[in-house]
Amino acid sequence: MSVTTHSMSPQRRRFLIDTARMAGGCAVAGSALAYLARDARALPAEALRPPGALDEEAFLSACIRCGLCVRDCPYGTLSLADLGEDGPATGTPYFTARDVPCEMCDDIPCVAACPTGALDPALDDIDDAKMGTAVLVDQENCLNFLGLRCDVCYRVCPVIDKAITLEASHNPRSGHHALFAPTVHADHCTGCGVCEKSCVLPEAAIKVLPARLARGSSADHYRKGWEEKDAKGAPLVEGIIDLPDRLPGPGTDNLATPGGFEPAFKLPGASQ
Amino acid sequence: MSARTHLAVGQEAIEAKGWYGAHRYLILRRASQVFFLLLFLLGPWFGIWWVTGNLAGSRSFDLLPLTDPLILLQSVVAGHLPGLTALIGAAIVVAAYALIGGRVYCSWVCPINPVTDAAHWLHDKLGLPKGWQPKRATRYWILGTVLAVSALTGTIAWELLNPITMLHRGLVFGMGFAWALVAAVFLFDLVVSRRGWCGHLCPVSAFYGLLGVKSLLRVSAVNRAACDDCMDCFAVCPENQVISPALRGKPGQSPVILSPDCTNCGRCIDVCSVDVFAFTHRFDTRVTETPAAGRTEQTAA
Numbered sequence: 001m002s003v004t005t006h007s008m009s010p011q012r013r014r015f016l017i018d019t020a021r022m023a024g025g026c027a028v029a030g031s032a033l034a035y036l037a038r039d040a041r042a043l044p045a046e047a048l049r050p051p052g053a054l055d056e057e058a059f060l061s062a063c064i065r066c067g068l069c070v071r072d073c074p075y076g077t078l079s080l081a082d083l084g085e086d087g088p089a090t091g092t093p094y095f096t097a098r099d100v101p102c103e104m105c106d107d108i109p110c111v112a113a114c115p116t117g118a119l120d121p122a123l124d125d126i127d128d129a130k131m132g133t134a135v136l137v138d139q140e141n142c143l144n145f146l147g148l149r150c151d152v153c154y155r156v157c158p159v160i161d162k163a164i165t166l167e168a169s170h171n172p173r174s175g176h177h178a179l180f181a182p183t184v185h186a187d188h189c190t191g192c193g194v195c196e197k198s199c200v201l202p203e204a205a206i207k208v209l210p211a212r213l214a215r216g217s218s219a220d221h222y223r224k225g226w227e228e229k230d231a232k233g234a235p236l237v238e239g240i241i242d243l244p245d246r247l248p249g250p251g252t253d254n255l256a257t258p259g260g261f262e263p264a265f266k267l268p269g270a271s272q
Numbered sequence: 273m274s275a276r277t278h279l280a281v282g283q284e285a286i287e288a289k290g291w292y293g294a295h296r297y298l299i300l301r302r303a304s305q306v307f308f309l310l311l312f313l314l315g316p317w318f319g320i321w322w323v324t325g326n327l328a329g330s331r332s333f334d335l336l337p338l339t340d341p342l343i344l345l346q347s348v349v350a351g352h353l354p355g356l357t358a359l360i361g362a363a364i365v366v367a368a369y370a371l372i373g374g375r376v377y378c379s380w381v382c383p384i385n386p387v388t389d390a391a392h393w394l395h396d397k398l399g400l401p402k403g404w405q406p407k408r409a410t411r412y413w414i415l416g417t418v419l420a421v422s423a424l425t426g427t428i429a430w431e432l433l434n435p436i437t438m439l440h441r442g443l444v445f446g447m448g449f450a451w452a453l454v455a456a457v458f459l460f461d462l463v464v465s466r467r468g469w470c471g472h473l474c475p476v477s478a479f480y481g482l483l484g485v486k487s488l489l490r491v492s493a494v495n496r497a498a499c500d501d502c503m504d505c506f507a508v509c510p511e512n513q514v515i516s517p518a519l520r521g522k523p524g525q526s527p528v529i530l531s532p533d534c535t536n537c538g539r540c541i542d543v544c545s546v547d548v549f550a551f552t553h554r555f556d557t558r559v560t561e562t563p564a565a566g567r568t569e570q571t572a573a
Contacts (some may be wrong), residue, residue, distance in 0.1 A: 061350035066329030082448025117355035
């Protein structure tokens with residue numbers, strides 16, 4: 001080591017080494033923290049955010065974890081996520097519908113309490129909330145799908161007859177009863193979770209899921225021809241001849257569908 | 273230097289001013305820490321909701337909003353424009369600490385302070401070596417890193433680790449595994465690094481220090497001529513690099529401790545048997561001119 005090869009002053013050299021050490025250490029620590037931050041985004045499906053919550057990514061940049069929404073919820077629905085629990089990001093508010101659902105207060109006190117706008121103050125009608133979407137996840141165990149008249153999810157729904165309707169159809173098992181299928185209409189469902197809470201089964205057959213799991217989405221370029229036609233008031237393509245539909249069945253000249261078959265035998269005593 | 277340096281820290285002060293006189297600010301400070309914690313616990317424990325929320329954000333008497341400005345700053349760099357309530361709350365906190373000293377938060381309010389103080393007390397009792405001592409500027413680097421990670425990940429990054437809000441939220445809302453983080457800080461200060469967390473690493477301490485760079489409320493070595501070099505203030509001060517410029521300043525130099533690292537804890541006032549230090553404002557550069565017996569002897573020798 002000669003003086004000529006290291007002309008840099010010792011102070012400057014020291015400064016540069018210290019700075020490099022600090023920067024290196026911070027890069028390592030920062031990467032670990034960034035990994036944690038990414039990990040914290042994994043919101044479990046059963047953890048629902050309060051009404052008006054921004055979408056998860058924006059929410060984590062906005063929520064300061066003060067718990068004011070939790071305190072102002074009159075039903076004790078909300079809680080702050082504990083550290084170490086395999087749940088939402090530490091300290092952020094959430095609820096589990098099966099435990100305590102959202103009662104959809106008209107004055108939305110949780111949103112009013114939020115100081116940062118993590119719960120969007122633009123939400124002024126609780127019926128517009130989108131905490132998730134109810135999905136009848138298990139038709140095989142749902143009592144209504146078995147042909148019984150449970151109807152509990154339908155009756156407790158705060159947006160009854162809009163968010164959940166009962167769709168009647170033929171019960172093929174008994175052959176002469178109706179089957180009333182609880183049917184969720186996502187446009188009106190707020191994801192409050194009262195249906196999930198009230199489901200009489202040991203494990204709910206209807207569950208509120210976050211929209212990312214509950215919903216599909218239609219492709220942007222899809223157009224529904226019948227809607228376009230109604231909007232235009234005329235066929236979209238001129239000059240197409242609308243031929244009569246040739247449906248099979250008695251009273252028509254077409255007893256068999258094209259390429260189909262006529263029954264090979266008739267039941268004894270059947271009139272036809 | 274006299275044999276007095278071998279006496280236990282604060283022993284002389286206890287003899288001169290009595291136990292209470294030598295622990296006044298320590299007692300006041302513990303009372304303040306308990307007071308601020310109790311304000312938040314009145315609601316969940318006794319149903320008296322004067323103060324709702326936690327140290328990250330709160331609402332007092334349904335009127336006064338307070339927001340932690342560092343958490344809000346991370347939120348802003350993460351890309352969120354906070355609501356007006358949060359901004360007003362942070363402005364009030366910034367204004368208050370800019371006036372009384374940013375690190376007053378550290379020594380009079382922060383719930384981690386009793387933890388690290390306890391670690392230091394035990395560290396002293398056990399006579400452990402001071403261990404790893406990263407530069408004090410490390411906390412500024414960590415503060416910068418925290419803001420950078422917040423910006424890059426779009427999250428309030430430090431809240432994933434912050435032992436202060438974890439402990440406070442744990443006490444007010446339910447602990448979970450937050451105690452593990454608190455234990456980690458305690459052990460770090462006890463066996464890894466003497467006074468390591470608050471004074472060297474904590475980005476919250478760095479941030480509040482910056483808030484109080486020009487703060488009005490300051491400790492001054494107003495009676496520095498009386499100093500008998502017992503060194504007790506250096507031993508008791510958690511940021512003892514701040515003392516020298518004020519205490520050992522040449523005539524004409526300000527006796528006020530101007531470093532933003534000073535937490536205004538007042539322990540130097542407590543342990544000084546000749547009452548060198550006093551709380552004052554930053555523009556009060558008065559010094560008392562009567563030299564103490566110890567100092568005169570020394571200069572004569």
